[in-house]
Amino acid sequence: MITHTHRPLRVVLYEGDGSIPLPPEARALVMASLLDKGYAVTRVTPGRGASLVDDDHTLLVLGLFADGAPQVEDAEARRTVEARDIAGLDAVGVLGVVEEFRVRQGRTMNQPGAWKPWFPVIDYDRCTNCMQCLSFCLFDVYGVSDDKKIQVQNNDNCKTNCPACSRVCPEVAIMFPKYAHGPINGEPVQADDVQREKMKVDISALLGGDIYARLKDRSLAAKSRFSKERSPDKALEERKKCLIKLAGDGFIPADVLASLPSPEEIQRKAAEAAARGAAALAAQQN
């Protein structure tokens, strides 16, 4: 299920025939301001139209027009086109014009900063369809396509900043493009990376094959230990240290660790995920 379906509004910055080009710095500022607020911007110059044609029903065209904003109609009558003269406006002023248009059109959009597009991206050139990620993930992010291929089915279930599934992939085939480090961020995979990931899988097996349960146990043990401390402040400090250590390992973010369900629930979900993975593997062999 995908819930973040608000499509960015597209704005055309028209610097084609009949307009005055924006000063370079002003253009850069206007475009950056719009993009940083989540808008898509098409820049049009003389002699060449926009490459991208899509099914937006309304379109806002901005430009410096010598004789004021013209009336524009879509020749195919598919869209409502509104042109606005931005003479005298700075980047903030232009953004205000665009925001006003968006609100008037009743358009909602995702906002950078309010949400992060965090989800695994599978490199199918490397993926061997082993289903380890499906078996590992407790949040139903992964599923199997009709042709029995692993796929990302529930983006929004993924825990922001948690790259744990990429660490169990033996082929280094799972990317998180917003992650800080390679090869998880999409950098080319080196031979050393493959060897390192294989070692992590082995460690996972040594821990009993259930990293979440193991971490949860550690968390509960720490909680129990700290509850016996005489000083609540000291206990809190120790707990923080413990969580920071786990987060510092880069394996699972502290907030994800803190939000893990009960050990029983983890056990149940892990069994379900493992069963789904086994069923998918069995289907491949049939």
Added chain:
Amino acid sequence: MPTLLYCRCAYAQVINPGVKDDVLRQLGESGSSFESVSDLCEMAAHRDPRLTALSECAARGGLRIAACHPRAVKGLFRQAGVPLADEHVEIHNMREFSSDAVVVGMLRAASASPVASDDTSLPPDGSFLSAGPATPETQGPV
């Protein structure tokens, strides 16, 4: 000339702001028409139909993308259901290379048009929204 696409990566600060600002500025100053999006990851997350349109642009005349690691960008398109054919796409990595190197790759062998124009008309039929060069017939006075 291939379609040019600039990704701002606005939803996470994983690209050096100086690099992405400079690439945007230089693309603007080149006089080229280009598409820019706030974040390809955000678009892929909700299977934005514009990814399909961009994929069609690639098949029609090529696509050059200024974004991040090529493996990630290709994966995003593929995961959104619109795989990009290698022979139609160039991806220039703002996460790895300098702004100058990215811009050179984006504009290579591209005959940029001058921005200044003596004409006085915005095509009133919206033809500037269409793919390809605007034809003289569509450029009448407003």
